[in-house]
Amino acid sequence: MKHTSPLKAKSTLCVHEGQQPDAYRGINTPIFTSTSYGYLDTEERLYPRYFNIPNQKVIIEKLAALENAQNGLVFGSGMAAVSTTLLSFLNKGDHCIFQNGLYGGTLHFVNEEFSRFGLEYTILKNNNPETFRSALKKNTKIIYIESPSNPLLSIVDLEEISKMCRKHQCISVIDNTFASPINQNPIDLGIDIVIHSATKYLGGHSDISAGAVLSSNQYISRITQSSLSFGGSLNAIMCHLLERSLKTLSIRVERQNQNAGVLAEYLYKKREIDRVYYPGLKTHAGYEIAKRQMTGFGGMLSFELKTQDINTFQKKLQLIKPAMSLGGIESTICAPVTTSHRLVSREEQEAEGIRENLLRLSVGIEDAGDLIRDIEQAL
Numbered sequence: 001m002k003h004t005s006p007l008k009a010k011s012t013l014c015v016h017e018g019q020q021p022d023a024y025r026g027i028n029t030p031i032f033t034s035t036s037y038g039y040l041d042t043e044e045r046l047y048p049r050y051f052n053i054p055n056q057k058v059i060i061e062k063l064a065a066l067e068n069a070q071n072g073l074v075f076g077s078g079m080a081a082v083s084t085t086l087l088s089f090l091n092k093g094d095h096c097i098f099q100n101g102l103y104g105g106t107l108h109f110v111n112e113e114f115s116r117f118g119l120e121y122t123i124l125k126n127n128n129p130e131t132f133r134s135a136l137k138k139n140t141k142i143i144y145i146e147s148p149s150n151p152l153l154s155i156v157d158l159e160e161i162s163k164m165c166r167k168h169q170c171i172s173v174i175d176n177t178f179a180s181p182i183n184q185n186p187i188d189l190g191i192d193i194v195i196h197s198a199t200k201y202l203g204g205h206s207d208i209s210a211g212a213v214l215s216s217n218q219y220i221s222r223i224t225q226s227s228l229s230f231g232g233s234l235n236a237i238m239c240h241l242l243e244r245s246l247k248t249l250s251i252r253v254e255r256q257n258q259n260a261g262v263l264a265e266y267l268y269k270k271r272e273i274d275r276v277y278y279p280g281l282k283t284h285a286g287y288e289i290a291k292r293q294m295t296g297f298g299g300m301l302s303f304e305l306k307t308q309d310i311n312t313f314q315k316k317l318q319l320i321k322p323a324m325s326l327g328g329i330e331s332t333i334c335a336p337v338t339t340s341h342r343l344v345s346r347e348e349q350e351a352e353g354i355r356e357n358l359l360r361l362s363v364g365i366e367d368a369g370d371l372i373r374d375i376e377q378a379l
């Protein structure tokens with residue numbers, strides 16, 4: 001299922017790519033609800049858990065086109081995509097390198113499950129290329145990164161990592177959730193496997209739980225083999241909702257990029273705010289790399305409140321909703337220590353640089369002026 005239309009713009013791919021025909025000439029892909037498909041006179045064996053039913057294919061074709069991948073898989077959650085991908089490649093005794101500043105759920109998965117399977121891992125103290133290099137071992141199989149990371153938006157040089165992986169013959173995996181395929185295409189920079197929590201920007205309306213993996217035919221074929229047993233597939237109705245969401249992905253993300261840029265500049269100038277983390281700010285440690293490898297800086301930013309208690313501040317907000325998760329059309333805000341990184345120990349939170357007064361803002365598609373006025377009155 002190779003991506004066949006590389007000349008089309010992303011906004012066009014979002015709307016049209018992968019669409020399946022309707023026997024009644026309707027212009028939308030029908031929802032093919034069957035879990036049972038005929039098998040005579042065909043080699044095809046369609047079944048939801050085989051990741052090959054029509055509505056799943058629509059999503060894969062669209063996302064593969066957007067990420068310049070040959071193929072992919074769509075899962076019931078981002079963590080199903082993360083865990084299935086890692087466990088598809090790792091054998092007992094293998095070693096994995098994880099960057100500093102991982103999504104809390106991924107960190108929890110690694111810390112809780114890896115030792116049970118005899119898997120070795122190193123979680124880095126910082127994301128300098130030398131730190132990655134010095135963590136490499138003979139048995140290193142995977143380097144796993146997340147750029148921009150959650151919640152501090154730290155940036156890793158993707159080309160550097162992909163070169164390192166080629167040289168040491170290990171697999172590079174990126175969680176590209178925060179960037180979305182609109183702002184960053186890691187496969188073009190040599191990364192082997194791209195993962196998305198589709199619950200976030202791809203879904204975009206805070207009403208779908210899904211995940212995706214995009215890669216070469218060879219790697220997807222390996223992951224598919226394990227996926228059949230792990231069983232984390234996405235059902236047809238959710239695929240339909242996700243297809244509808246993906247049609248507006250590029251315009252949503254473009255607006256979110258713009259709004260987040262405006263808000264970051266505003267917050268940076270406020271006395272009441274300590275640090276602002278946004279890769280589009282020239283003061284951000286990863287700004288130069290982000291500028292090189294991303295086409296937009298994204299809709300996520302974090303900041304530290306200097307004086308006010310973070311719960312009081314959040315309760316005063318009238319437009320921005322204090323809520324978990326991210327990537328929706330509505331702006332939401334949360335404190336990572338009590339939400340995404342709740343299951344991570346205090347020491348690890350500190351090692352990652354996540355302070356108690358940190359707030360993570362997922363900027364929506366509202367009017368930027370209205371969002372600023374909301375923050376202004378709460379401060």
Ligand SMILES: *Cc1c(COP(=O)(O)O)cnc(C)c1O
Nearest residue numbers: 077078079103150177197199210
């Ligand atoms: C939310 C998230 C995940 C996990 O996705 P789920 O859909 O919640 O399973 C993984 N990585 C990142 C960066 C996320 O934000």
